[in-house]
Amino acid sequence: MKNSIIFLLLLIPIIGKSQDGIKPIIDVHLHGYTEQSYFVAPSGDGTLSPPSFDEFKSQIESMMKKYNIVKAVNSGGVYDASMNDKIIPGIEVYGKPSVDTVQFEKLVQEGKIKVFGEVGAQYVGLTLSDPIYEPYLRICEQYQIPVALHTGGGPPGVAYREAPKFRLSLGDPLLIEDVIIKYPKLKIYIMHAGGNYYENTLTLMHNYEHVYSDLGILLWEEGMVSVWTEDFLRKAKKANLLDRIMYGSDPMVWPHAIEKSIQQLDSYEFLTEEDKRNIFYYNAVEFLNLKE
Incomplete structure (x- = not known):
């Protein structure tokens, strides 16, 4: 990894120039919306989301400029054309993907899907090991398309509302070990670092070197989540696993x-x-x- 870092330092002018002295950032966990899917609600810290979809997009773009976010993996929805050079397109998946495998492979070949995810199988009572994902995972392995998997928890009480099949137990990263073994060249990152199962995330990363994680909501949610975040990072540092942890904001509808x-x-x-x-x-x- 050290040699890679030295090599990559030489590539900053190609990948992302420092903006007003602010070093570049890559966000691997962003969400887009449409006029129909966007919603206004308070976040966990009480901040209300922007009053309109257009204002939401404007604030996201402003945040990315302010902090020199040069690339962002986005799943679901759209942003304005001014963001095209920064967006790495993903595909939001809950249950069975919205496109069949023929369409999926075509979109991959055209560069319109570069990440399979966020995969929120947990919200519909499934895991990534479910057979419905197998043909998509084969394509992802073939074309080196990373898989972004939601893990850990969800909004408090979500099983009583829009996701009756949601279960915390389905957010355990160890449940995808069969997938990791079956597709040894498949690139996977565990979103939210596994949440309450963060130690299992570290175990997977220790045993399977192609498994990465992002921090997601662990970086801005308050309460118990903040305890998990610091412990996860301290243990990852001690275990020499920090080189496979990525920044992801997961702001949903809250640009702040x-x-x-x-x-x-x-x-x-x-x-x-x-x-x-x-x-x-x-x-x-x-x-x-x-x-490159």
């Missing part, structure tokens, strides 16, 4: 979460500047094959 998550990661004094640079940028460059 981007700023909050960046500031939170930057506040951990036990992480060196090199540690933070790797998480904010270089680990994602390596994982997403952005070297």
